[in-house]
Amino acid sequence: MVLLFFILLLVGGVAAGFIGSLVGLGGAIVLVPLLSLGLGVPLYYAAGAALIATIATSSGAASAYVRDRITNIKIGMSLEIATTLGAIGGSLIAAYIYKIGALSVIFVIFGVVLLTSVYQSLKRRRLELPKRMPADKTTTLFQLKGSYYDEYLKRKVNYHGIRWFQSEAVMLAAGIISGLLGVGSGVLKVLGMDQAMNLPQKVSTTTSNFMIGVTAAVGTAIYWKLGYIQPFIAGTAAVGVLIGAYIGSKKLNSMDNVVIRTIFIMVLVVLGTEMILRGIL
Amino acid sequence: MTDLEYIIGNTLRIGVVASIIIILTGLALLLLMPSASRYAISIIASPTSKLNSSVIGFGAMLNGLESLDGVYYIMLGLAVLIATPVARVLLSVLWFFQRRNVIYTVITFIVLTNILVAIFVIPHFI
Numbered sequence: 001m002v003l004l005f006f007i008l009l010l011v012g013g014v015a016a017g018f019i020g021s022l023v024g025l026g027g028a029i030v031l032v033p034l035l036s037l038g039l040g041v042p043l044y045y046a047a048g049a050a051l052i053a054t055i056a057t058s059s060g061a062a063s064a065y066v067r068d069r070i071t072n073i074k075i076g077m078s079l080e081i082a083t084t085l086g087a088i089g090g091s092l093i094a095a096y097i098y099k100i101g102a103l104s105v106i107f108v109i110f111g112v113v114l115l116t117s118v119y120q121s122l123k124r125r126r127l128e129l130p131k132r133m134p135a136d137k138t139t140t141l142f143q144l145k146g147s148y149y150d151e152y153l154k155r156k157v158n159y160h161g162i163r164w165f166q167s168e169a170v171m172l173a174a175g176i177i178s179g180l181l182g183v184g185s186g187v188l189k190v191l192g193m194d195q196a197m198n199l200p201q202k203v204s205t206t207t208s209n210f211m212i213g214v215t216a217a218v219g220t221a222i223y224w225k226l227g228y229i230q231p232f233i234a235g236t237a238a239v240g241v242l243i244g245a246y247i248g249s250k251k252l253n254s255m256d257n258v259v260i261r262t263i264f265i266m267v268l269v270v271l272g273t274e275m276i277l278r279g280i281l
Numbered sequence: 282m283t284d285l286e287y288i289i290g291n292t293l294r295i296g297v298v299a300s301i302i303i304i305l306t307g308l309a310l311l312l313l314m315p316s317a318s319r320y321a322i323s324i325i326a327s328p329t330s331k332l333n334s335s336v337i338g339f340g341a342m343l344n345g346l347e348s349l350d351g352v353y354y355i356m357l358g359l360a361v362l363i364a365t366p367v368a369r370v371l372l373s374v375l376w377f378f379q380r381r382n383v384i385y386t387v388i389t390f391i392v393l394t395n396i397l398v399a400i401f402v403i404p405h406f407i
Contacts, residue, residue: 002322002323002326005326005328006308006326035328039328040328040329041328041329042328042329045328045330045333048333048334052359052362052363055362055363055365055366056297056362058366059293059296059297059362059365059366060293060297062289062290062293063290063291063293063294063297064290066286066289066290066293067286067287067290069286071286073285073286073289073373074385077370077373077385077388077389077392078385078388080370080392081388081391081392081395084392084395084396084399085395087399088395088398088399088403091399091403091407092403092406095407141384142384143384143385213365213366214366214367214370214392214396216366217363217366217367217396217399217400218395218396218399218400219399220363220400221399221400221401221403221404222399222403222404222407223334224334224335224404225334225335225404225407226335226407227333227334227335227336228333228334229333229334229359230330230332230333230334231307231325231332231333231334231337231352231355231356231359232311232325232326232330232352232355233328233330234355234359235304235307235308235355235356235358235359236308238300238301238304238358238359238362239301239304239305239308242297242300242301
């Protein structure tokens with residue numbers, strides 16, 4: 001019984017780490033339903049394991065993405081100001097939101113936002129790389145130029161980020177949502193970098209992957225104190241996630257941007273539906 | 282080659298490898314010498330376990346590690362995992378400061394402050 005529980009936790013972790021590292025998410029979307037619905041783990045332990053899994057996905061894959069120079073460190077760091085502030089704010093108002101019974105409303109709103117963003121993403125789905133847009137003032141001020149070698153396209157891709165302030169606003173929302181709900185920070189980060197900053201899909205994925213570890217670290221002390229982190233569940237899942245993220249990080253750069261975006265859109269649909277259901281039920 | 286990518290990549294790799302080794306040590310200890318743990322394996326590995334981070338606490342950590350209690354090794358591994366992204370932010374502050382990149386020294390310093398406040402101050406208000 002213990003062995004079966006162990007194996008399922010490990011396998012679930014590998015799946016979460018693999019998918020998360022390919023699309024820039026923490027893997028809560030895979031782990032929370034699997035643990036709570038599939039293995040009968042209470043929601044708070046599932047949330048704690050998902051938070052640990054997010055950090056594991058981030059560090060596990062980012063070590064490769066950063067070395068391969070796909071991640072844009074400056075864009076990631078500059079956007080972390082808003083994600084960390086948002087996460088602190090979200091965790092502070094969480095108890096109040098819960099008390100006035102508005103948590104389910106937030107789940108539904110978040111789900112609707114995700115499902116509506118599917119349309120924008122679908123329009124860009126066939127684009128191998130985003131259409132070039134002129135640089136703006138923030139491109140220079142925050143040093144948002146970058147390049148990476150795309151192993152699928154077999155060439156160096158030059159790009160630059162635009163609309164830094166708009167993107168920062170999306171990141172603030174991403175931080176608040178993750179502080180409140182314990183999920184969703186990665187999805188909004190990818191959307192913000194993809195649609196506001198106009199970055200290539202692989203740069204959005206890897207830079208989001210880079211950032212989610214820091215956003216999640218903000219929540220850990222609170223989760224630790226509240227007792228959401230169960231050593232066996234979180235520890236076993238973390239080992240699985242690290243393995244899955246390692247495999248994913250080896251695959252990403254040789255994959256077609258269109259395929260990565262398609263996986264991301266499927267995640268948007270699943271997570272959007274999951275959030276609305278959690279709000280209603 | 283001491284560019285930021287190299288430093289951050291290595292910091293993350295060291296943190297990840299260290300935490301995975303410590304967590305696996307903990308799991309192996311629980312498997313091989315379950316009697317060393319203060320808790321029964323049926324309690325530790327239950328989905329609805331009463332054993333969690335609020336019970337374990339850092340005070341008993343050293344004792345637990347010394348007596349080869351697997352639970353404490355897993356918790357230490359998780360703590361190392363959590364500390365890894367914080368370490369890479371700290372190193373970035375120093376790197377940008379050394380390069381006199383004012384705007385990114387300020388940016389990374391703000392991020393570091395936010396994290397430290399979140400870890401050491403905010404829990405007192407929850």
